[in-house]
Amino acid sequence: MTNETTPGQRPEGAIRVTGITKAFGDVEVLKGVDLDVAAGTIVALLGSNGAGKTTLIRILATLLRADAGTAGVHGFDVATQPDRVRESFSLTGQFAAVDEILTGRENLVLVARLRHLPDPGRIADGLLARFSLTDAGGRRVATYSGGMRRRLDIAMSLIGDPPVIFLDEPTTGLDPQARIEVWQAVRELAEGGTTVLLTTQYLEEAESLADRIAILHEGRIIVDGTLAELKALLPPARVEYVEKQPTLEEIFLAVVGTTTTQK
Amino acid sequence: MSTHAVGDTRTLLGRSLRHILRSPDTIVTTAITPVAMLLLFVYVFGGAIESGEEEYVDYLLPGILLITVASGIAYTSYRLFLDLKGGIFERFLSMPIARSAALWGHVLTSLVANLLSVGLVVLVALVMGFRTGAGVLAWLGVAGILVLFTLALTWLAVIAGLAAKSPDGAGGFAYPIIFLPFVSSAFVPTEGMPGPVRWFAEHQPVTSIVDTIRNLFAEQPVGDEAWIAVAWCTGLLVLAYAVAMRVYRRRFA
Numbered sequence: 001m002t003n004e005t006t007p008g009q010r011p012e013g014a015i016r017v018t019g020i021t022k023a024f025g026d027v028e029v030l031k032g033v034d035l036d037v038a039a040g041t042i043v044a045l046l047g048s049n050g051a052g053k054t055t056l057i058r059i060l061a062t063l064l065r066a067d068a069g070t071a072g073v074h075g076f077d078v079a080t081q082p083d084r085v086r087e088s089f090s091l092t093g094q095f096a097a098v099d100e101i102l103t104g105r106e107n108l109v110l111v112a113r114l115r116h117l118p119d120p121g122r123i124a125d126g127l128l129a130r131f132s133l134t135d136a137g138g139r140r141v142a143t144y145s146g147g148m149r150r151r152l153d154i155a156m157s158l159i160g161d162p163p164v165i166f167l168d169e170p171t172t173g174l175d176p177q178a179r180i181e182v183w184q185a186v187r188e189l190a191e192g193g194t195t196v197l198l199t200t201q202y203l204e205e206a207e208s209l210a211d212r213i214a215i216l217h218e219g220r221i222i223v224d225g226t227l228a229e230l231k232a233l234l235p236p237a238r239v240e241y242v243e244k245q246p247t248l249e250e251i252f253l254a255v256v257g258t259t260t261t262q263k
Numbered sequence: 264m265s266t267h268a269v270g271d272t273r274t275l276l277g278r279s280l281r282h283i284l285r286s287p288d289t290i291v292t293t294a295i296t297p298v299a300m301l302l303l304f305v306y307v308f309g310g311a312i313e314s315g316e317e318e319y320v321d322y323l324l325p326g327i328l329l330i331t332v333a334s335g336i337a338y339t340s341y342r343l344f345l346d347l348k349g350g351i352f353e354r355f356l357s358m359p360i361a362r363s364a365a366l367w368g369h370v371l372t373s374l375v376a377n378l379l380s381v382g383l384v385v386l387v388a389l390v391m392g393f394r395t396g397a398g399v400l401a402w403l404g405v406a407g408i409l410v411l412f413t414l415a416l417t418w419l420a421v422i423a424g425l426a427a428k429s430p431d432g433a434g435g436f437a438y439p440i441i442f443l444p445f446v447s448s449a450f451v452p453t454e455g456m457p458g459p460v461r462w463f464a465e466h467q468p469v470t471s472i473v474d475t476i477r478n479l480f481a482e483q484p485v486g487d488e489a490w491i492a493v494a495w496c497t498g499l500l501v502l503a504y505a506v507a508m509r510v511y512r513r514r515f516a
Contacts, residue, residue, distance in 0.1 A: 062356075086357060086359040093353060096350070099278065101286075110274065
């Protein structure tokens with residue numbers, strides 16, 4: 001999981017960001033971001049609101065041009081080969097980008113068509129089953145719950161099996177059960193070899209999901225490492241006796257029963 | 264990627280047409296105001312208006328058709344605005360599709376929706392006694408100029424949709440265009456208007472378009488008016504398209 005390079009045999013960095021800067025008017029949002037994400041890993045980009053996480057994702061997703069620096073996705077440069085980059089990744093934005101007037105199945109078929117894949121109907125049915133949406137597939141998305149929308153949103157991102165997936169705050173605004181469902185989906189992706197770059201404000205989300213964690217602060221990546229490496233930055237742990245109170249989340253999940261999360 | 268431009272546009276056109284199919288009220292709403300004007304002017308004011316030899320409904324219909332299109336394009340900017348706001352537009356642009364397809368899907372949908380509304384208004388006019396001896400060629404001429412007019416206004420609507428900050432802003436730009444026909448030959452002949460108003464009425468695009476359609480319906484020679492009308496529509500179309508593409512490229516790298 002490390003990015004150590006041996007001469008002559010560079011591991012394929014799925015995402016490679018070097019010296020990216022971006023300003024909106026006088027406001028410098030990114031002041032020279034460097035980030036390397038190894039293929040098949042989950043990297044969490046942490047940062048407070050306005051730290052520039054979404055800006056960085058939008059640059060990687062070819063929706064925004066950087067002022068300086070280079071960025072590559074799956075070996076292609078975002079500035080000079082945007083078409084090849086777009087074939088290599090999928091973006092799940094901060095707000096579920098689904099078509100409310102269409103049904104869930106129609107949304108999936110639409111994306112499969114736009115990715116120019118054969119047999120869009122079969123792809124749609126497969127993903128509906130995988131994300132427990134088969135029963136809801138024929139209903140308009142406007143009738144879906146927040147968690148169902150997010151699942152559909154992620155299902156739409158998986159069409160065409162892109163090697164890289166960007167998830168911009170995938171669980172913001174979701175209830176605890178829906179959040180666990182999304183986490184499960186992300187883990188399965190990484191097990192299948194997909195590279196995942198996700199942004200989040202929830203520290204426990206990064207802790208639970210990510211192989212590596214990068215902290216974006218005031219326009220730069222100030223820390224980048226595994227959870228163990230990050231913990232080593234602080235003084236060694238002391239043993240303290242603290243009464244273990246269940247968190248409200250644990251109580252909530254125990255009361256409503258986590259077995260229902262697949263429905 | 265341009266190899267997919269046609270296929271992607273067709274896919275996205277299919278999507279927006281499905282939207283319209285599921286809310287056909289937008290077609291009807293677009294037609295309601297023009298139909299109300301048709302009724303009001305023919306049955307209330309019509310008796311007091313000297314339009315010449317012909318039936319007043321025959322005189323009035325061309326202007327009403329332009330008003331129909333002008334009110335219909337508000338929905339075009341509104342639909343585009345909603346796509347931009349909801350994030351689905353960015354999803355499209357982050358996929359390997361032809362960049363232009365995302366806009367052309369909306370533009371062609373606008374064309375289809377407006378022509379449906381126009382058809383509805385023509386049907387009502389026929390019931391109210393509108394008659395024309397126009398042949399196939401003349402009808403094609405009318406359809407051609409209406410398509411050109413709709414495309415020009417649609418690209419204006421695209422600018423508004425791309426630039427809007429709120430749903431009201433997206434649709435609001437259409438109101439001045441809806442009222443432009445009132446200061447033209449659409450409702451009354453321009454001869455009776457006071458000097459400066461008459462000058463404006465006779466030199467703004469609506470008058471030449473209205474006169475052209477009216478002459479086509481009345482089986483009269485269209486003359487230079489037709490070329491002026493085509494020039495206005497084409498000029499507006501090219502200008503609006505250029506500005507829309509500029510706004511589009513500035514917003515999305």
